[in-house]
Amino acid sequence: MNKEATVSVLFVCMGNICRSPTAQGVFEYLVQDEGLAGHIHIDSAGTHAYHVGESPDRRAMEAASRRGIDMGTQRARRVSEVDFQRFDLVLAMDRDNYNDLLALCPAEQAGKIRLFLEFAPQAGSEEVPDPYYGGGTGFERVLDLVEQAARGLLMEIRQQYAL
16 A cells, blocks of 8 residues: 555445456556545455455456556455454445445444445445446446545545645
8 A cells, every 4th residue: 555645445335346346447547547546545446355365357447448448467356354444434335335335344343334335425325236236337337336435535635634
């Protein structure tokens, strides 16, 4: 982790190959574009170990690439208890993963866990749907939701940390 970062954000879904890597890639792109890469540390993880060490889902990478986002260096990992100490925000893609995170998290760190779409109230949804078993349009929908939430998240971080 970047020791000089002002704030650190962890995106979490189930397997860390579709939604959370997409959120990581979109947020990294946005943060880089705003010149804040040295201030915000970004990572992603999964609540389950199904895909540890694997690249993001090919369909997620292709959809992101069409929007200029490269996720090729990411590798899936499982969230660990130490993540709750290392990260200021732990953002779940859906309620199931939110509940899994709460079960793993030390009680004093539970306030760091939020649903990612809280940062996109205009999205009309509380959860980023899992596109894994659907068609290509699901990955585009995930990107649309993630882009909205990423902008809202960056706006809140800029206000809270005076960036």
